[in-house]
Amino acid sequence: MTELQTKPALLAALKKAAARPLTEREARQQRVSFILGMVSDKSNVTREKVEQVLAKQEGKVVRA
Numbered sequence: 001m002t003e004l005q006t007k008p009a010l011l012a013a014l015k016k017a018a019a020r021p022l023t024e025r026e027a028r029q030q031r032v033s034f035i036l037g038m039v040s041d042k043s044n045v046t047r048e049k050v051e052q053v054l055a056k057q058e059g060k061v062v063r064a
Contacts, residue, residue, distance in 0.1 A: 028054070 022030070032050050039045045055062050 031054065032047060035050050035054075036045070036047060052062050
């Protein structure tokens with residue numbers, strides 16, 4: 001059986017990315033993505049609704 005190996009350049013890029021802190025925007029995008037991933041495919045929850053709920057929880061003004 002052939003053993004899979006990751007290219008050194010890819011490993012270096014992954015290590016560099018892992019060492020860089022997330023921006024607030026990137027962290028928020030990950031939160032929204034995680035929530036949407038946890039919701040059933042049959043749900044009618046939208047990205048916009050998730051963002052509105054998060055904004056409300058964070059005390060930000062939510063525009064309808």
